[in-house]
Amino acid sequence: MPSFTARLVKLFARRAIKRRDLPPQALVAHLRKAFNRPPGITLLPRGVRCTRIETTQFTGDRVATAAPERVILYFHGGAYVAGVTRTYHNLAGRLAQQLNAAVYLPVYPFAPEHPFPAAVNRCLDAYAWLLEEGYSSEQITIGGDSAGGGLTLSTLLGLRDKGLPLPGRAFVFSPASDAHGRGTSLDANDNVDCMLSASMIRTAADVYVSPEQRDNPLASPCLGDYHGMPPLLITVDQDECLYSDAEAVRDKALAAGVKVEWIARQGLFHVWPIMVPWLPEARRELRELVAFIRQH
Structure with missing residues (x-):
């Protein structure tokens, strides 16, 4: 059974975030209001500091220990139209502390002002900047949630394309991986998903990418070729609309011989692992993620 905290979050999300059949402009305004002013407070662990970085290739936050040994590049969610890095400081701080890491949270451009592939290109720039800063690729872990999960997968595919x-x-x-919005869970879970609706996801895709570009694997990473990709951890709740998107990526990765750690829960909600330290289920998933990074 979900924790009491999880049940409260689900109630709040259904009232404050979930909407149906909003036109594109109204959806963008709603998501920016919901996601650009996170209600939580930041509690960074002892020994972890957050600094702002602004360069031509990377603008965003660095949440790090004094002498990090690992690097995590994390792309935030927000349906490709919204979101702020501050929402992720608690998660980044705990990853930094437990892995003795530097976590980089880049800012990327939003649709509709900057449609596909602007966000993907900015994520590729951020990774290339880390390499130029002297980090080896083996030191780097990349990750993200929702749209940021989609950008993580697009970045993997784009890096290989660039050599x-x-x-x-x-x-x-809970990665968004199909810009066509064809997953069976979109409609099947439309009523039980407490945060997103099928119409929100499809309208966000309309805002982000034009119809003629949706077969591009960088726009729909569920269509990508995952041969040679690094080990991949995927979390998703079975009751959310994007469950099929996660399944599609899992199946493509496994078919390509990629090592996949699959965590599917039930009775939680979209991207619950980001809600550390407040949510017990998020603390559990943080332990799983830390163990995965250490193992590989």
Whole structure:
């Protein structure tokens, strides 16, 4: 059974975030209001600091220990139209502390002002910048949630297309992977998903990418070729609309021989692992993620 905290979050999300049949402009305004002003407070662990970085290739936050040995590049969610890095400081701080790592949270451009492939290109720039800073690809883990999970997968595919060395491992929380919005779970879970609706997901895709570009694997990473990709951890809740998107990526990765750690829960909600330290289920998933990164 979900924790009391999880049940409260689900109630809040259904009232404050979930909507149906909003036109594109109204959906963008709603998601920016919901996601660009996170209600939680930041509690960074002792020995972890957050600094702002602004360069031509990377703008965003660095949440790190004093002498990090690992690097995590994390792409935030927000349906490709919204979101702020501050939402992820608690997660980044705990990853930094437990892995003695530097976690980089890049800012990327949003649709509709900057449609596909602007966000993907910015994520590729951020990874290339880390390499130029002297980090080896094996030191780097990339990850993200929701749209940021989709960008994580698109970045993996784009790095291979560019001939750049791939990171040592990757993880995604409830990734958005099909810009066509064809997953059976979109409609099957429309009523039980407490945060997203099928219409929200499909409208966000309409805003992000034009119809003629949706077969591009960088726009729909569920269509990508995953041969040679690093080990991949995927979390998703079975009741959410994007469950089929995660399944599709899992199946393509496994078919390509990729090592996949699959975590499917039930009775939780979209991207629950980001809600550390408040949510017991998120703390459990943090332990799983830390063990996965250490193992690989």
